[in-house]
Amino acid sequence: MESAALADLGELLGDRLQTSLETRTCYSFDATRKKFLPDAVAFPVDAEEVQRIVQLANRHRFPVVPRGAGSGFSGGSLPVRGGVVLSTERMDRILAIDGENLYAVVEPGVVTETLKEEVRKIGLFYPPDPASLKFSTLGGNIAECAGGMCAVKYGVTRDYVLALEAVLGTGELVRTGVATMKGVVGYDLTRMLVGSEGTLGVITRATLRLVPHPESFTTLLALFSGNRQAAEAVNAIVAARVTPSAMELMDRTAIDCVRSMIPVELPEGTRSALLIEVDGAEAAVGREADLLAEACRSRGALEVRRASDERGRDELWKLRRSISPALRRVAPVKMNEDIVVPRSRLADMFDFLSGLAARKKVTIVNFGHAGDGNIHVNIMIPGTDADEYRRAEEAVEEVFRAAVEMGGTISGEHGVGIVKAPFMEMEVGPMGVSVMKRLKECFDPNGILNPGKIFPEESAVRR
Amino acid sequence: MKDDELREMAGLCVKCGTCRTVCTLYPQRKAEVAVARGKVAIIEGALSGENTDMESVQEALSDCLLCGRCERACPNQVLFEEIVMKGRADLAEEVGIPAWKRILFGKVMPSDPAMRVLRKAGAAAERVLLKKVPTGSGLHYRFPEGFGGGGRTVPRLPAKGFIESLGKDEAVSGDVMLFVGCVFDHLYPGVGRAAYETMTASGSPVAVFRDAACCGLPAMVSGDRRSAMENVESNLRRLREAAPREIVFPCGSCLLMFKRNVLSLVKEGSPLRGDAVFVAERSTDYASFLLSSGVLDRLPDPPAGERAGEIGYHDPCHLSGTLGKGPQAREVLSRTVGSAFAEMAGADLCCGYGGTFNVRDYPTSARIGENKVSAAARGGTKVISTACSGCVLQMRDMAARTDPSIRVVHIAELVRQALSGAGKSSPER
Known part of the structure; x- marks a missing residue:
């Protein structure tokens, strides 16, 4: 970056522009373990400062990369072409919680859990629950359209974004949407920005929909002798017309992995497990839990455990929560994919994955949000062997192809970023890519915002 | 690097x-x-x-x-x-590290006579130079703005340290040894005294580790490995010689040094390794010692309902967090003061002291500490008890800054008060 640009930024931001190598190093990474040094890190405090930064970027032509907590899995916040990382950490106020009209207005740097806790105090619920909710920010959640476990019942981040304020690539400020449930005036620019990974605009304010907090919860852990039975139980539950608030599936690879690290008591022959949760009014929850247990038993569940109190539920969740730490102990490096298939194809996908693991001689650990067909496919890379890495890469490509062929997607909730850019066209086709590019041109004609992301030929690095 | x-x-x-x-x-x-x-x-x-x-x-x-x-x-x-x-x-x-740290960690802290000289010089200086601030935890002196980090208060330095105050034949033998630590010896000898007296209440004799060097933690966290090693070597050698059954620490940070950090400092294969393991295995926290020694059985029943919920416990990061000794301290408190003890708001939040961090960036350290103390006060806590020297220092300063009526005490002071049966006299200041 030219020194004139840094000087202008410094004049605008004072000590909220940092150029020390130590600070730049701290903003060079996210959860992908990839690293790209930015030229500077900016900590704006309001929309006007964000505008001025982007205006300077247009004048001096440097990239601006918005970043929330830097906890993404697709490289969305990595400054792959250098430039300025725009951190939203100092824009972290909850501006309003409207208990009558059921919405909250937040700045982008508010941590997701902070909002959840605040609205909980008045009996309200902000449902999206990405695994990173304790540290990831709402701005990042919106930009990546984060999902989570409760998507099966409550949907994902986009289903809770009513209105946005954002700074476009031109430096202009746009307000989209309205704070009401209904609103059909013109194009849905709000949805356009949700999941745009910081390539169309920097979100500076969001109006988020809230719902009443559920009164009670019941958790069930159903254990099966195989994935097919568990996958069929998922379909049986849907057929019983019950919508759980979470339905997590762990396959044999995940269960074995946890068991090798942590003692868990499971019946002989357990090869698959479903963790199911229902929430709502107490009477309804009890009845629904009965139906769920029945559906699992009808598909040959070896055992169904059930708990409604916090401690008991916590115990049931232990198996699911132990997967990620256990995985890291198996192999520190993994390729973590988040494909989705239609629920009815879950069993086919699991069969495909076990065949693929054998064929490519790689360890694949699968678990995920079975209720919405989202499977986390973890291809483990225990060593530094180049051949092992190549086989893992080939396996990933096959997984993506299979997901698309079954009518699903290559990314349910992590986003494209840099890691999935090379496979983008596989799913959306050349025409899809072309329309997206024309939209990008309109929002950000000089290619200032988060360059090198999403589009295949632009991706600076292959995974 | x-x-x-x-x-x-x-x-x-x-x-x-x-x-x-x-x-x-x-x-x-x-x-x-x-x-x-x-x-x-x-x-x-x-x-x-x-x-x-x-x-x-x-x-x-x-x-x-x-x-x-x-x-x-x-x-x-x-x-x-x-x-x-x-x-x-x-x-x-x-x-390298700053010269003042090298001299403090390498020359002063390993030597008890040097520490005494330093304390006496400090005591004289503060009386002449600083302004008095009476607080619930005793007299403090306040630095003028611009010195020592803006409004910092320090305790009135005593004429005699705890160890200095012991009689020649007092606390010299016993298979339980008390490692009192620099702060509870020189800055707050009353805490050292309370720890000693309550420990002996079991009936069996307690030896005080007299010519102890500093535990070495301040040097270690500053990266001064050599000074840390000097302190550790001197302590390990003498502790091995004395061969106590148990070494008891009223300060959680000193305990962490002996229980965990020495083992990373004294590597496997080192000639000192055996001594380090010997000492680590025998090191224990004050609360656990009280629970196992039967001292608490001698306590009168805590007064029921008196000052309910006024006494809180602050979890020292090293003691409760790293070493997991939070439950032991709470059990001691419950048995000592009964329903006067209640969980305080933000009990497990760090007090912001961080040893040398407090010197390096006092304004930030003070903001964290003030938040801590005022959250506890808002929740109705009037006495903050804890079991770590850094936390006592920091929170007494923070109380002096925010609400001087808040008393900050070591749990040993409460135990001594209960043992004396009076329940009225205020703890040693």
């Missing part, structure tokens, strides 16, 4: 971001440099040769309280506290 062991330890961090949720410093800095994964990235940059400005790296690594909350929250069990200390030590060897 070269350190393969450090590279390996740092390599386990996957930068997931969990450390952001628990970092004591992050809410103050609101920047990634404050948190563990940021510091790991900086260390990786220094190890790879990308960053060659070791003084800046040293500066970044010193901005940490070493509260260890990140380490305990980390899903990958990355040893961040150890990583930061190791990084500091490597850098201290490469670029």
Whole structure:
């Protein structure tokens, strides 16, 4: 970056522009373990400062990369072409919680859990629950359209974004949407920005929909002798017309992995497990839990455990929560994919994955949000062997192809970023890519915002 | 910077971001440099040769309280506290540390006579130079603005330290040994005295480790490995000679030094290793000793309903967090003061002291500490009890700054008060 640009930024931001190598190093990474040094890190405090930064970027032509907590899995916040990382950490106020009209207005740097806790105090619920909710920010959640476990019942981040304020690539400020449930005036620019990974605009304010907090919860852990039975139980539950608030599936690879690290008591022959949760009014929850247990038993569940109190539920969740730490102990490096298939194809996908693991001689650990067909496919890379890495890469490509062929997607909730850019066209086709590019041109004609992301030929690095 | 062991330890961090949720410093800095994964990235940059400005790296690594909350929250069990200390030590060897620290850690703290001289000089100086501030925990002196970090208060330094006040034949033998620590010997001898007297209430004699050197933690966290080793060697040698059955620490940080840190300082294969393991195995916290020694059985029944919920317990990061001794202290409190003890708001939040951090950046340390003390006060706590010297120092200063009526005490002071049966006399100041 030219020194004139840094000087202008410094004049605008004072000590909220940092150029020390130590600070730049701290903003060079996210959860992908990839690293790209930015030229500077900016900590704006309001929309006007964000505008001025982007205006300077247009004048001096440097990239601006918005970043929330830097906890993404697709490289969305990595400054792959250098430039300025725009951190939203100092824009972290909850501006309003409207208990009558059921919405909250937040700045982008508010941590997701902070909002959840605040609205909980008045009996309200902000449902999206990405695994990173304790540290990831709402701005990042919106930009990546984060999902989570409760998507099966409550949907994902986009289903809770009513209105946005954002700074476009031109430096202009746009307000989209309205704070009401209904609103059909013109194009849905709000949805356009949700999941745009910081390539169309920097979100500076969001109006988020809230719902009443559920009164009670019941958790069930159903254990099966195989994935097919568990996958069929998922379909049986849907057929019983019950919508759980979470339905997590762990396959044999995940269960074995946890068991090798942590003692868990499971019946002989357990090869698959479903963790199911229902929430709502107490009477309804009890009845629904009965139906769920029945559906699992009808598909040959070896055992169904059930708990409604916090401690008991916590115990049931232990198996699911132990997967990620256990995985890291198996192999520190993994390729973590988040494909989705239609629920009815879950069993086919699991069969495909076990065949693929054998064929490519790689360890694949699968678990995920079975209720919405989202499977986390973890291809483990225990060593530094180049051949092992190549086989893992080939396996990933096959997984993506299979997901698309079954009518699903290559990314349910992590986003494209840099890691999935090379496979983008596989799913959306050349025409899809072309329309997206024309939209990008309109929002950000000089290619200032988060360059090198999403589009295949632009991706600076292959995974 | 070269350190393969450090590279390996740092390599386990996957930068997931969990450390952001628990970092004591992050809410103050609101920047990634404050948190563990940021510091790991900086260390990786220094190890790879990308960053060659070791003084800046040293500066970044010193901005940490070493509260260890990140380490305990980390899903990958990355040893961040150890990583930061190791990084500091490597850098201290490469670029050095300030002279005043070298002299303090290397010359003064290992020597009891030097500590006495320092205390006496300080006592004379504060009476002449500083302004008096009466507080619930005794008289403090306030630094003028612009000195010692804006409004800092320090305790009135006593004429005699605890060990100095012992009779020649007092507390010389017994198979239980009390390691009183610099602060409870020289700054708050009343705490040292309370710990000693309550421990002897079991009936069996307690020996006080008299010519102890500093535990070495201040030197170690500053990266001054050599001074830390000097302190540790001297202590280990004498403790091994004395061969006590149990070594009891009223201060959680001193205990951490003897229970865990010596084992990373004195590596396997070192001739001192046997002594280090011997001492580590026998080191225990004050509360656990009271529980196992039967002292608490001698307590009168706590007065029912009196001053209900007024006494809280502050969890020292090292003692409750790293060493997991929170429940023991609470049991001691319940049995000592009954329903006067209640959980206080934010009990497990760091007090912001961080040893040398408090010297390095007093305004930030004070903001964290003031938040801590005022949250407790808002929740109705009137007496904050704890079991670590740094926490007592910090919170007495914070109480003097925010609400001088809040008393900050060591749990030993409450136990002594209960044992004396009076329940009215105020604890030693």
